Amino acid sequence: MEEQVRQVMGDVLNLDPGSIDGSTSKDSTASWDSLSHINLIVALEQEFQVSFDVSEIESMLGYSDILETLERKIHA
Amino acid sequence: MTSSPNDLSAIRSSFINSLQAGEKFLAIELARTLLNRDQGLRQVTFISRQLEKSPRTKLALRPLKVALLSSFSVEFLRDALAVYSFLSGIDLHLYLPGFGQFQQEIRNPASGLYAFSPDVVILAVEGQDWVPEIYQEFLDKVPEGFDKALARFQEELQSLVQIFRANCKATLLVNNFVPPTWKKLGILDNQSSTGQAQLVHRVNESLASSCQQHPGLFIVDYAGLVHRHGALRWYDDRMNLYARAPIALDMLPWLSREYTKFFRGLTGQTKKCLVLDLDNTLWGGVLGEEGLTGIQLGPVYPGNAYLAFQNAILDLHKRGILLAVASKNNLADVEEVFAHHDKMLLKREHFASVHIDWGLKSDSLLKIASELNIGLEHMVLVDDNPAECEEVARRLPMVTTIALPAQPEKFVPELLQDGWFDGLAFSSEDRRRGELYHQRDEAESLRNSSGSLEEFYRNLEMQVTFASVTKASLSRSAQLTQKTNQFNVTTLRYSEAELAERMQHPNWVLTAAAVRDRFGDNGIVGFSMAQFCADTLEIDTFLLSCRVIGRGIESAMLAHLCNQAIQRGARLIRGRVIPTPKNVPARDLFERHGFTKVSEAVGGATFWALELQLNMVPMPTWMKVHSDVEVAAEL
Numbered sequence: 001m002e003e004q005v006r007q008v009m010g011d012v013l014n015l016d017p018g019s020i021d022g023s024t025s026k027d028s029t030a031s032w033d034s035l036s037h038i039n040l041i042v043a044l045e046q047e048f049q050v051s052f053d054v055s056e057i058e059s060m061l062g063y064s065d066i067l068e069t070l071e072r073k074i075h076a
Numbered sequence: 077m078t079s080s081p082n083d084l085s086a087i088r089s090s091f092i093n094s095l096q097a098g099e100k101f102l103a104i105e106l107a108r109t110l111l112n113r114d115q116g117l118r119q120v121t122f123i124s125r126q127l128e129k130s131p132r133t134k135l136a137l138r139p140l141k142v143a144l145l146s147s148f149s150v151e152f153l154r155d156a157l158a159v160y161s162f163l164s165g166i167d168l169h170l171y172l173p174g175f176g177q178f179q180q181e182i183r184n185p186a187s188g189l190y191a192f193s194p195d196v197v198i199l200a201v202e203g204q205d206w207v208p209e210i211y212q213e214f215l216d217k218v219p220e221g222f223d224k225a226l227a228r229f230q231e232e233l234q235s236l237v238q239i240f241r242a243n244c245k246a247t248l249l250v251n252n253f254v255p256p257t258w259k260k261l262g263i264l265d266n267q268s269s270t271g272q273a274q275l276v277h278r279v280n281e282s283l284a285s286s287c288q289q290h291p292g293l294f295i296v297d298y299a300g301l302v303h304r305h306g307a308l309r310w311y312d313d314r315m316n317l318y319a320r321a322p323i324a325l326d327m328l329p330w331l332s333r334e335y336t337k338f339f340r341g342l343t344g345q346t347k348k349c350l351v352l353d354l355d356n357t358l359w360g361g362v363l364g365e366e367g368l369t370g371i372q373l374g375p376v377y378p379g380n381a382y383l384a385f386q387n388a389i390l391d392l393h394k395r396g397i398l399l400a401v402a403s404k405n406n407l408a409d410v411e412e413v414f415a416h417h418d419k420m421l422l423k424r425e426h427f428a429s430v431h432i433d434w435g436l437k438s439d440s441l442l443k444i445a446s447e448l449n450i451g452l453e454h455m456v457l458v459d460d461n462p463a464e465c466e467e468v469a470r471r472l473p474m475v476t477t478i479a480l481p482a483q484p485e486k487f488v489p490e491l492l493q494d495g496w497f498d499g500l501a502f503s504s505e506d507r508r509r510g511e512l513y514h515q516r517d518e519a520e521s522l523r524n525s526s527g528s529l530e531e532f533y534r535n536l537e538m539q540v541t542f543a544s545v546t547k548a549s550l551s552r553s554a555q556l557t558q559k560t561n562q563f564n565v566t567t568l569r570y571s572e573a574e575l576a577e578r579m580q581h582p583n584w585v586l587t588a589a590a591v592r593d594r595f596g597d598n599g600i601v602g603f604s605m606a607q608f609c610a611d612t613l614e615i616d617t618f619l620l621s622c623r624v625i626g627r628g629i630e631s632a633m634l635a636h637l638c639n640q641a642i643q644r645g646a647r648l649i650r651g652r653v654i655p656t657p658k659n660v661p662a663r664d665l666f667e668r669h670g671f672t673k674v675s676e677a678v679g680g681a682t683f684w685a686l687e688l689q690l691n692m693v694p695m696p697t698w699m700k701v702h703s704d705v706e707v708a709a710e711l
Binding site: 007008011012014034035038039042043046047053054057 | 116117118119121122125151152314315317318319321325326
């Protein structure tokens with residue numbers, strides 16, 4: 001799943017998937033603005049066939065947060 | 077997903093390589109393959125990023141400047157619109173001002189919109205943002221208030237369009253309005269003429285009628301698009317409230333595909349010919365194995381699904397699309413089906429060309445293109461066999477290939493969803509095109525049996541009618557400038573609005589040439605546009621439909637222009653040839669008619685002139701010429 005998330009982030013945020021780690025966040029990444037954040041959320045929904053609510057959307061602001069939220073979602 | 081990640085990753089690499097190498101058609105084909113497997117956000121953004129990095133000039137894409145004005149945030153549409161435009165060979169330049177600014181952008185002559193100088197302007201306004209009286213304010217209005225609301229809307233629309241036209245000649249595409257997902261009166265709404273459903277219908281009707289009044293204004297059936305996908309799927313309330321993005325992001329490719337139908341129509345890329353396979357495409361089963369009585373075509377599934385497909389294809393024929401067959405089969409077997417299968421909706425005469433042999437499908441397509449004298453890029457191949465589609469796509473990547481899904485009941489949407497054949501004008505010429513090609517076949521066999529060329533021309537008994545372009549012939553004339561590639565000296569594309577503007581001007585002469593011959597009426601097949609400047613008539617546009625090349629009609633058109641020039645006291649008539657890969661037949665037009673070459677520019681454009689006191693282009697004697705043209709007397 002982690003590799004998949006990195007691939008999605010790579011495509012949507014125009015990043016090299018190999019460079020994505022715990023430090024990759026909305027604050028630290030130039031290409032991760034409010035617009036691409038929405039794109040990223042929807043792309044993750046499409047990839048993993050899940051649906052995020054607004055509070056989750058607002059909290060998924062970094063690679064680690066995304067992994068955590070997805071883990072919860074998928075194993076719920 | 078059915079594709080392995082390695083598979084997709086290999087295609088992505090090929091796509092990147094083809095972009096860098098400037099192989100336009102291959103890149104487009106690979107992008108289409110990627111999107112057919114997955115048109116999700118990931119894929120769309122990936123392709124969009126690659127396009128941004130690609131060498132645009134090397135790819136020789138057609139630039140198109142599009143301004144998108146909306147009442148909500150359409151920033152999310154940017155990537156999808158760029159990607160789907162690319163699939164149609166278009167390099168999209170997008171102007172996206174802040175949302176909610178559409179009135180200001182149009183009404184202010186100094187706005188960014190006009191400074192951008194767009195080719196196309198899209199007005200994507202949701203109903204509640206323009207006519208709130210019938211949406212959110214509905215229950216606060218008394219029934220009489222709706223007439224006022226409708227009148228207010230109509231006035232506003234008129235004034236907006238007028239101001240727009242005063243400042244800009246771009247094509248204007250306006251989304252119509254979607255009925256509200258939840259009616260405030262519930263099941264009572266449709267019982268009265270002042271329910272929301274009816275009111276939205278009336279607003280949409282007034283939008284549609286404004287199309288007829290304003291050349292270059294087209295309605296995008298946004299309501300129809302949302303209907304097809306379902307409002308509950310189309311709109312995303314969560315993202316609307318969170319990010320002011322009312323349209324679900326996974327629906328944006330569909331919206332983009334709808335707009336690109338218009339972009340294709342406007343850049344002369346409407347497909348003209350549908351080439352069909354036979355086995356498991358027009359009927360179920362393989363003819364060579366099942367025989368005439370074994371193939372599935374009739375009232376029972378799956379035969380009825382194939383009938384529905386044939387019906388949709390027949391509809392295309394009635395719209396003026398040429399049909400052809402390219403199938404690996406025995407000719408005798410196929411002829412038997414056409415002659416004896418009583419369930420076939422498509423008859424032999426519906427097809428302008430039929431190629432039944434065991435050779436390469438791409439070879440058949442080349443032969444069909446040559447026979448029908450149309451470009452490969454105007455052809456669509458539909459085949460149930462993905463290997464055949466790939467063979468053609470590899471060798472002839474400019475042909476659009478549609479590999480049919482396994483279930484025949486899905487054929488019709490697959491054929492129709494991208495509107496490959498949708499054009500922006502539908503003339504009587506279009507309606508009769510199939511018939512006209514049939515006539516042309518007869519004319520061709522006449523040519524083969526006539527002695528000299530002139531004898532052949534005479535035997536055609538041609539009658540040419542020249543008339544100034546009017547509102548009635550405006551649409552067809554603009555269509556000709558957009559579609560004609562071969563016999564076209566300058567290949568300048570004009571919108572209806574641009575032609576309409578010149579129509580009003582006393583120094584511009586726009587002439588449509590209609591031709592009848594012994595076999596029937598071809599309708600308007602020639603168009604010229606020229607401008608009087610001092611003592612010279614400058615030819616801006618001179619073109620002839622490929623259907624009637626080789627009959628000397630261009631000589632009559634030139635002779636007619638000379639006559640007009642002389643009547644107005646002009647001394648010189650001048651023309652230009654801008655060579656393109658496609659207009660070889662037109663390149664020697666002026667030279668053949670006694671014009672002198674005045675100069676040649678870097679890039680190959682040549683300039684020609686004829687001194688009218690010394691020389692004339694004589695009107696050919698083998699045709700009858702009628703003229704309705706009034707030429708303004710010399711001032």
